[in-house]
Amino acid sequence: MMRAITNRLVIIIPYLWLLFFFLLPFMIVLRIALSDLEYGAPPYTPQFSLADGWNVMWEKLGQLDFENFGFLASDSLYINSYLSSLQIAFFSTILTLLLGFPLAYGMARAPSGIRPTLLMLVILPFWTSFLIRVYAWIGILKQEGLLNQLLLWLGLIDTPLEILSTNKAVYIGIVYSYLPFMVLPIYSTLEKMDESLVEAARDLGCTRIGAFWKVTARLAVPGILAGCLLVFIPAVGEFVIPDLLGGSGTLMIGKTLWTEFFNNSDWTVASAIAIVLLVVLVVPIVLFQNAQARAAEAGR
Amino acid sequence: MPSLGSIRRSFAPWDDPAAKPYISFKNVTKRFGDFVAVDNLSLDVYEREFFSLLGPSGCGKTTLLRMLAGFEEPTEGEIFLDGQSLKGVPPHKRPVNMMFQSYALFPHMSVADNIAFGLKQDGMEKGARDERVAQMLKLVKLEEFAKRKPDQLSGGQRQRVALARAVAKRPKLLLLDEPLGALDKKLREETQFELMDLQQQLGLTFMIVTHDQEEAMTMSDRIAVMDKGIIAQIGTPAEIYEAPNSRYVADFIGSGNILEGNVASSDDAHVTIKGGDGEIVGALRGSKAPANGEAAWFAIRPEKMQVSRSKPENVDNALEGEVWDIAYLGDMTIINLKLDSGNVVQASMINRSRLVEDPIGYDERIWLSFSADSGLVLER
Numbered sequence: 001m002m003r004a005i006t007n008r009l010v011i012i013i014p015y016l017w018l019l020f021f022f023l024l025p026f027m028i029v030l031r032i033a034l035s036d037l038e039y040g041a042p043p044y045t046p047q048f049s050l051a052d053g054w055n056v057m058w059e060k061l062g063q064l065d066f067e068n069f070g071f072l073a074s075d076s077l078y079i080n081s082y083l084s085s086l087q088i089a090f091f092s093t094i095l096t097l098l099l100g101f102p103l104a105y106g107m108a109r110a111p112s113g114i115r116p117t118l119l120m121l122v123i124l125p126f127w128t129s130f131l132i133r134v135y136a137w138i139g140i141l142k143q144e145g146l147l148n149q150l151l152l153w154l155g156l157i158d159t160p161l162e163i164l165s166t167n168k169a170v171y172i173g174i175v176y177s178y179l180p181f182m183v184l185p186i187y188s189t190l191e192k193m194d195e196s197l198v199e200a201a202r203d204l205g206c207t208r209i210g211a212f213w214k215v216t217a218r219l220a221v222p223g224i225l226a227g228c229l230l231v232f233i234p235a236v237g238e239f240v241i242p243d244l245l246g247g248s249g250t251l252m253i254g255k256t257l258w259t260e261f262f263n264n265s266d267w268t269v270a271s272a273i274a275i276v277l278l279v280v281l282v283v284p285i286v287l288f289q290n291a292q293a294r295a296a297e298a299g300r
Numbered sequence: 301m302p303s304l305g306s307i308r309r310s311f312a313p314w315d316d317p318a319a320k321p322y323i324s325f326k327n328v329t330k331r332f333g334d335f336v337a338v339d340n341l342s343l344d345v346y347e348r349e350f351f352s353l354l355g356p357s358g359c360g361k362t363t364l365l366r367m368l369a370g371f372e373e374p375t376e377g378e379i380f381l382d383g384q385s386l387k388g389v390p391p392h393k394r395p396v397n398m399m400f401q402s403y404a405l406f407p408h409m410s411v412a413d414n415i416a417f418g419l420k421q422d423g424m425e426k427g428a429r430d431e432r433v434a435q436m437l438k439l440v441k442l443e444e445f446a447k448r449k450p451d452q453l454s455g456g457q458r459q460r461v462a463l464a465r466a467v468a469k470r471p472k473l474l475l476l477d478e479p480l481g482a483l484d485k486k487l488r489e490e491t492q493f494e495l496m497d498l499q500q501q502l503g504l505t506f507m508i509v510t511h512d513q514e515e516a517m518t519m520s521d522r523i524a525v526m527d528k529g530i531i532a533q534i535g536t537p538a539e540i541y542e543a544p545n546s547r548y549v550a551d552f553i554g555s556g557n558i559l560e561g562n563v564a565s566s567d568d569a570h571v572t573i574k575g576g577d578g579e580i581v582g583a584l585r586g587s588k589a590p591a592n593g594e595a596a597w598f599a600i601r602p603e604k605m606q607v608s609r610s611k612p613e614n615v616d617n618a619l620e621g622e623v624w625d626i627a628y629l630g631d632m633t634i635i636n637l638k639l640d641s642g643n644v645v646q647a648s649m650i651n652r653s654r655l656v657e658d659p660i661g662y663d664e665r666i667w668l669s670f671s672a673d674s675g676l677v678l679e680r
Contacts (some may be wrong), residue, residue: 058411108602158339161456194402194404196400196401196402196404197404197406199369199371199391199398200398200404200405200406200465201399201406201417202370202371202390202391202392202400203370203391203392203396203397204397204418204421204465204469205370205392205418205422206392206394206421207390207392208390210392210421215406218408219407219408242454293655
């Protein structure tokens with residue numbers, strides 16, 4: 001009896017967490033997104049309120065005009081921001097994967113004695129504030145920065161490269177910042193993989209490369225998927241990196257949202273942007289969940 | 301003259317000087333850094349032989365197998381398969397398949413896909429492939445499990461899938477790394493006979509690595525007992541058991557008693573040694589007797605000794621001592637006897653009758669007797 005209650009409590013905790021820290025804030029944001037803009041504090045007029053009582057609230061809900069969402073569709077800035085964010089996040093994810101997989105593979109195949117050290121090195125950047133690390137990249141990438149000085153000194157270039165304040169700097173910033181999120185899940189799938197599986201594939205007629213694709217890469221797919229989502233999702237909504245490293249031409253939805261909220265004080269449109277962003281991101285998450293559930297089902 | 305033959309009497313290519321070896325290790329050495337895993341080893345194995353590499357862990361037996369499969373290259377020396385050097389030949393080009401100790405079944409593929417994997421690599425067309433897979437599934441009696449994933453199978457079933465996958469490509473040589481190591485005792489004993497049948501049925505050469513001497517004895521035509529990278533002795537199970545060439549082999553195979561002494565006298569068939577347990581006469585191993593006074597060891601198996609309460613008459617050897625331990629195993633009883641020298645000697649008795657009038661008990665003083673031909677005098 002006691003056990004059953006404890007079990008239930010344990011299950012309830014994550015749901016309570018979701019309720020208080022996701023669903024409630026989401027409802028608040030949604031309510032602002034459905035409100036009308038007004039000059040005042042706060043700068044919006046709610047269209048409905050729980051205080052009206054249920055019946056009145058239902059009636060008012062039926063009369064909502066969703067004008068803020070309509071506004072997003074009317075101005076190409078928003079659509080372009082979303083598309084550009086998705087594009088930047090997509091290519092950064094691919095770059096991170098191309099860099100992260102060999103890293104994770106090398107770590108997983110390193111002598112077991114030094115693996116904890118390597119793992120530590122991957123996590124080490126987290127000890128410094130994210131903001132400071134992105135700031136540091138300004139010093140590296142700017143016109144007279146470390147990178148340009150090095151390349152000039154090596155004689156590889158004659159004139160300094162223009163990297164800072166372009167999308168290139170944003171890509172570098174995202175790949176750098178999110179690399180550990182790619183490396184760790186891939187490492188954990190590769191690390192527990194039985195090395196003799198690769199040998200078995202080679203024994204049965206695969207070349208080294210064939211065995212890598214058919215066994216190693218295939219079995220790392222769950223880790224690769226997890227890593228890609230962990231990079232892609234936060235990268236879409238990234239604000240700090242495009243703001244600090246990107247230029248005026250860098251369109252990202254996080255930056256647009258910031259501008260609406262702080263510069264234009266338009267809470268209602270900013271909230272609508274946030275809601276749409278969430279919907280855009282929920283799609284890949286649901287797809288991933290489905291894929292995982294299917295994999296788990298097939299594995300049983 | 302009594303002799304120690306092979307089990308399959310007609311099959312003994314190793315005794316035929318004209319027979320060509322199928323696998324030939326020629327002065328092979330393998331080093332991992334400073335560690336010498338295999339030390340200047342030469343070995344011939346013949347076609348259709350069931351050959352076992354037996355030894356404790358770290359003796360180099362798995363390294364030998366991995367060099368045949370192509371996962372390791374010898375540091376020195378060369379390996380020949382059917383007359384062809386294997387130097388530089390990658391694993392996927394060798395007509396050899398291996399069954400892994402961990403089975404190494406691909407977790408993302410069904411049983412049928414696992415078995416078909418190697419065939420697919422060879423580019424076998426689908427019809428022939430499906431037929432071969434069905435044949436293999438039948439061979440290992442897993443027809444109903446074709447669509448299952450490896451983690452939906454029991455340990456014994458997984459072992460059989462691994463076996464089916466390894467023989468699906470019809471390799472000339474099958475390498476088995478501790479194939480029965482993960483099975484429980486009863487299943488292991490059944491599978492031993494299945495493996496022997498399979499080897500006969502398919503006419504393959506089997507090379508198996510094991511640390512279980514009983515397993516090696518049951519299945520093999522010949523056994524190589526390995527110790528620290530070298531072969532201590534190579535021979536049929538009976539030769540290894542009845543005529544070990546050293547204390548190491550006598551001790552590693554079966555249970556044995558070894559008593560120490562110095563050579564007191566010898567003729568062309570027997571050697572007498574004298575030590576803490578008095579004079580013991582045993583059979584001479586080989587043709588040349590050791591010189592008088594040299595250190596030597598007498599080795600005898602527990603079942604080769606007779607137990608009696610009174611001093612036996614007209615026997616070559618007799619040892620008296622106090623019963624130290626008795627273990628009743630059902631089919632036989634094992635008695636540990638503490639001799640006056642302090643050495644403990646083990647003897648075993650078959651329990652032929654169900655009821656024994658006056659069984660031997662603890663702390664009794666009893667005698668063990670044995671003929672001169674029952675034990676061997678070893679020089680090392």
